[in-house]
Amino acid sequence: MRKHFVQNLLFLILVNLIVKPLWIMGIDRTVQNTVGNTVYGTYYAIFNFTLIFQVLLDFGLQSYNNQTVSKAPQAMRNLFPNIVVAKLILSVIYLAIVFILGLIWGFAQQDFILLSILALLQIASSFLLFFRSNISALQRFKTDSIFSVLDRFIVIAIVSLLLFLPQIKAHFKIEYFALAQLVAFSIALIAAFKVCTRLNTIHWHHIHLRKVRLVLKRSIPYALLVFLMSIYMRSDVVLLEKLAGEGVAGKYAAAFRLLDVSNNMSGVLLAGLLLPLFGKMIAQKEAFQSILRLSVNLLLPASWGLVLITLFWGDQIFTGLYKEVTTQDTPILQWLMLCLPMYAINYIYSTLLTANGSIKILVRISLVAVLLNVGLNLYGIYTSGGDAAIFTARNAFITLLFTSICNIWFGRKIMQLHFDPKWIARLLAFAGLSFAAAYGITQVASGWSVWLQIAATAGLGLLIYLLCGIISVKELQTPLKRFNSPHN
Numbered sequence: 001m002r003k004h005f006v007q008n009l010l011f012l013i014l015v016n017l018i019v020k021p022l023w024i025m026g027i028d029r030t031v032q033n034t035v036g037n038t039v040y041g042t043y044y045a046i047f048n049f050t051l052i053f054q055v056l057l058d059f060g061l062q063s064y065n066n067q068t069v070s071k072a073p074q075a076m077r078n079l080f081p082n083i084v085v086a087k088l089i090l091s092v093i094y095l096a097i098v099f100i101l102g103l104i105w106g107f108a109q110q111d112f113i114l115l116s117i118l119a120l121l122q123i124a125s126s127f128l129l130f131f132r133s134n135i136s137a138l139q140r141f142k143t144d145s146i147f148s149v150l151d152r153f154i155v156i157a158i159v160s161l162l163l164f165l166p167q168i169k170a171h172f173k174i175e176y177f178a179l180a181q182l183v184a185f186s187i188a189l190i191a192a193f194k195v196c197t198r199l200n201t202i203h204w205h206h207i208h209l210r211k212v213r214l215v216l217k218r219s220i221p222y223a224l225l226v227f228l229m230s231i232y233m234r235s236d237v238v239l240l241e242k243l244a245g246e247g248v249a250g251k252y253a254a255a256f257r258l259l260d261v262s263n264n265m266s267g268v269l270l271a272g273l274l275l276p277l278f279g280k281m282i283a284q285k286e287a288f289q290s291i292l293r294l295s296v297n298l299l300l301p302a303s304w305g306l307v308l309i310t311l312f313w314g315d316q317i318f319t320g321l322y323k324e325v326t327t328q329d330t331p332i333l334q335w336l337m338l339c340l341p342m343y344a345i346n347y348i349y350s351t352l353l354t355a356n357g358s359i360k361i362l363v364r365i366s367l368v369a370v371l372l373n374v375g376l377n378l379y380g381i382y383t384s385g386g387d388a389a390i391f392t393a394r395n396a397f398i399t400l401l402f403t404s405i406c407n408i409w410f411g412r413k414i415m416q417l418h419f420d421p422k423w424i425a426r427l428l429a430f431a432g433l434s435f436a437a438a439y440g441i442t443q444v445a446s447g448w449s450v451w452l453q454i455a456a457t458a459g460l461g462l463l464i465y466l467l468c469g470i471i472s473v474k475e476l477q478t479p480l481k482r483f484n485s486p487h488n
Contacts, residue, residue: 043178050118054122055223064218080134081207221359225359231373236252239377251325251332254325255336259336312439336397365406434461437457
């Protein structure tokens, strides 16, 4: 099982390593530099506004479906068509609520064109994620990996034409960027739908409104969890756009992009593998602690390494990537990147609790996190003046630190996880020694280029990682040699 898990994780990382950095750093960043912080800040605030209420589209159906189908694949035949109908109904409700709340929130008239496009984009994204949840639940991880980047691959092709042709770039509008994403997601979801119908026989004649209501009722706890998580993870930039000065939300979005690409290349990908895997192992009463520990051993040190890069070379990276930021804005990036290890912990332990069906605990943790995050942000934005984005990034770290501690605590308690002080000591030793190595390189090799210093730190970090015994080369040799798995 460990070999199978690592094989699929390596393939997933590989395909995302090819596409997503190009999308976020090549396309998304270029769009922001083209339209400016103010325009992009408005776009990003509206995007997150539509994302917060995406729970009305998902309603917990994705997690519920993934957990159900991974335990009983035959359930997909009757569950799939009824969830499709449920999501169509929820899409109509979502559009109505988003437009009403957009009016109440005070979006300008010209913003409603962008709001409409992004709302439709969230609907397309929701259907794509649902189709992917079936593919991953059936253990077709490599197929799901391809769909994890297909939409981005298509939008890269479209936006590249718009951005790199001078006659079009001169008149580029942020609405073009949103429309390109909508087209790409629509193409990807159609392809994913066809794959789902080929993987399993769908009984379309089994569509009944009573079953739709039952599915929605069972997914309510998942919906509440997703909604609360969306608030404490995505409301910050919406509040900044509404309450802070002009361009502040754009700077926050610029820093968050680097966190987002790192998170999408690690925790998000891993959680997509772990949910069906943990669900199946728990249902079959298989030992899952080795998979959990392996996930921590891979994800936590990697995320800490990225934190070190922004702590020591954040000024050069941030100002080098964006036109309208200064070194005074670097703390925004540094605080946000400190969230990355917390995200890693949450994706592993909260996914385990979700697979176990411990949703009530996760909802309670998320409710406290919402109160903590929104309370700190409202206070910080009103009192910090020009440093509002820095305080908001710090509040994000405080919130994620709280949720990660809670997820570990309840994960150990509910799932009866064994506490291993030697394992913890190895991880702490790696964190301390790698920090010392990064600091030493900035002192000894200060004349080197930034990227050479980073490369040297990465090399030393890998050596420290192996010397600390967190993972051995032998553990990865078999999966690397037998990369193709018959289950995919």
